[in-house]
Amino acid sequence: MLVEKAIQDSHALIKKKCKVNNPENILPGMQPDLCIVNFYSETGKLGLHQDRDESRESLDQGLPVVSFSIGDSADFLYGDTRNVDEAKKVVLESGDVLIFGGGSRHVFHGVPSINKGTAPKSLTEETKLRPGRLNLTFRKY
Ligand SMILES: O=C(O)CCC(=O)C(=O)O
Numbered sequence: 301m302l303v304e305k306a307i308q309d310s311h312a313l314i315k316k317k318c319k320v321n322n323p324e325n326i327l328p329g330m331q332p333d334l335c336i337v338n339f340y341s342e343t344g345k346l347g348l349h350q351d352r353d354e355s356r357e358s359l360d361q362g363l364p365v366v367s368f369s370i371g372d373s374a375d376f377l378y379g380d381t382r383n384v385d386e387a388k389k390v391v392l393e394s395g396d397v398l399i400f401g402g403g404s405r406h407v408f409h410g411v412p413s414i415n416k417g418t419a420p421k422s423l424t425e426e427t428k429l430r431p432g433r434l435n436l437t438f439r440k441y
């Protein structure tokens with residue numbers, strides 16, 4: 301499945317970059333049983349928050365959230381506090397997969413803006429995706 305593949309790819313990357321033999325100690329594996337679907341219109345946003353609705357075991361183990369972005373790109377903020385001014389920003393584009401788990405499972409994150417009209421033409425032409433951004437997050441409850 302796509303989620304397991306994404307985690308495997310992350311493990312390979314962690315192994316290489318962090319020079320460790322057991323990347324699972326940094327990013328635990330996860331088999332999802334839950335998917336949250338968010339659709340953002342061109343003016344949609346989501347304030348800085350932590351994802352804490354999963355079970356105590358899932359949160360304590362740092363089981364990752366695996367997030368897929370489809371459609372318009374979005375600014376994504378993340379940081380150690382709820383303070384927007386201290387947050388870092390990355391642009392998530394259509395097709396990007398973002399994973400946060402292990403020591404980053406409780407990261408504050410949010411979507412301050414959607415970049416209107418940036419979805420790939422091939423996507424909007426071939427699908428009936430309305431203007432905006434679709435985000436799927438797979439998790440283990
Ligand atoms: O849309 C995103 O990239 C983030 C979604 C999110 O944080 C959530 O569903 O909890």
Ligand SMILES: [Fe+2]
Binds near residue numbers: 351
């Ligand atoms: Fe979230």
